[in-house]
Amino acid sequence: MRGDSATCRICAGRVDPWCDFGRQPVSQAFRSPGETADEYFYRLTIGVCAVCTMVQHVERVPPAMMFHADYPFRSGSSAAMARHFEQTAEQLVADERLTRRDALAVEIGCNDGTMLAAFRRAGVRHLGIDPSRAAADIARDAGSPVRVEFFSEATASAVRTTEGPADVVFSANTISHIADVCDVFRGVATLLAPNGVFVFEDRYIGDIVRQTSFDQIYDEHCFLFGVRSVAELAARCGLELVDAVPIPVHGGSIRYTVARPGTRTASPQVARLAEDEREQGLHDPERLRAFEQRVTATRDELVGLLTKLRAQGARVVGYGATAKSATVTNFCGIGTDLVEFVSDSTPEKQGLLTPGMHLPVRPPSAFCDPYPDYALLFAWNHAEEILAKERAFSEQGGRWILYVPKVHIV
Structure with a gap:
């Protein structure tokens, strides 16, 4: 379900929805264990303006909920x-x-x-x-x-x-x-x-x-x-x-x-x-909706791969508690049954739970003690830097799972 058209924030034109990611949390709202009951969710649907062509969210999250004194990104x-x-x-x-x-x-x-x-x-x-x-x-x-x-x-x-x-x-x-x-x-x-x-x-x-x-x-x-x-x-x-x-x-x-x-x-x-x-x-x-079909196929393939690996007894952890990982974990339904925890170097995130799916965030020391069998790379846009930094993981047999531009293992 994509919902009805909305009004453009730029020109007040009609915004036609073309991709719906369903119920999503605030992407940087990491939670303390035991403090997840009042978590805020919204419907993440994007559309394109028929007048000025701006692609935008249909529903707006209050800015103060996203950007505040304790915003964790550095x-x-x-x-x-x-x-x-x-x-x-x-x-x-x-x-x-x-x-x-x-x-x-x-x-x-x-x-x-x-x-x-x-x-x-x-x-x-x-x-x-x-x-x-x-x-x-x-x-x-x-x-x-x-x-x-x-x-x-x-x-x-x-x-x-x-x-x-x-x-x-x-x-x-x-x-x-x-x-x-x-x-x-x-x-x-x-x-x-x-x-x-x-x-x-x-x-x-x-x-x-x-x-x-x-x-x-x-x-x-x-x-x-x-x-x-x-x-x-x-x-x-x-x-x-x-x-x-x-x-x-x-x-x-x-x-x-x-x-x-x-x-x-x-x-x-x-x-x-x-x-x-x-x-x-x-x-x-209409042409953009083909993107939604590819996204759905990626979701199904990624979840299928993680399910198979866990059924085989493999350990899988996430790498990089990024803001964008919230879309992946919540849209795909990736919880601790598929990914044990997420390793992240940001001190402000460590010891907390990821938004929505509540994966534990642990420091880099947890990633290598011991190394998992597979690492799901949420921070794929820094893949070159990360793979060079974590060469020891690959050398001891560890494999990286990526999902952009398609699901693959390296």
Whole structure:
């Protein structure tokens, strides 16, 4: 059941549902053992707007339930992502000449300050904005200024008054999390210097559909951005999409560059990618429903494999208590009968239970004492880094189970 059409949060057009993942919990709401009775659930259904083409959730989870003082994710937990942010900062510093004394870079959703640290090392005046006090404290302790709040038009006005206009506003894997995204874009328009740019990275709907990476769809990702929908969003808020660069981060993302109309020459790639989306049917709910059929097939194959392995007496554990693993475990019904526990390096998650299916989260020491027979890799988007780190697991005969782009064992 997909439910009735809804109203688009961008343009108030009709949103046609095309994929339903059923009852889902808040993806980062890890629970203490014995404290699961009042767990919040919602219906995870996504649809596409018939007018502006934005792919979005039909039901909205209250932002304060997802992003709060104790939000457990930390940007710096991945060495590969830390390198990515370092390189991105270096590129922005060079391209936008941020070494000028009056230059300002602002990051929306700065988390623990991994990106801000790169600006700081380059000598760039910078400011982070994030609603998680625990994460912001890490950035502050390292020497970066952070405002603990949600970014909005009002926030942007206050920052411009105290700090001046921003030459660069940057954000990574955050803008799609914000239901009132029009307010964010209006805030960017308020904050940007006349020739400033808004550069943000987010997972790409084209890659999600192509790879059947259905776990990229969870509560935090209110929107699944495409080039055409971002161009429509920017235009409705007085801005212009001037570049769109595919990057491999998180299994396939795009780095968007937005500026004031007429201040930058738009890259031909914007039009090319928008046309590719039209040809792929990324705006057509009927063509998109084939994705749901592939997701169902993946679920059945994964559960079948785990059931067979456990029946044979094999030990299976999960690796990476990621936000997206909530979609997999709850949609597939993966409990402790199929996966013993999930190993994760984030201290804030250890000793707790995963949302919905309540798999125990244990530290990395539990993963190797003793090693299991199989590890279900929820953090598949960091597979290269993880497989290199856990070489000893493979060398002693351990096998990895992955489910993107299809169920397979390595």
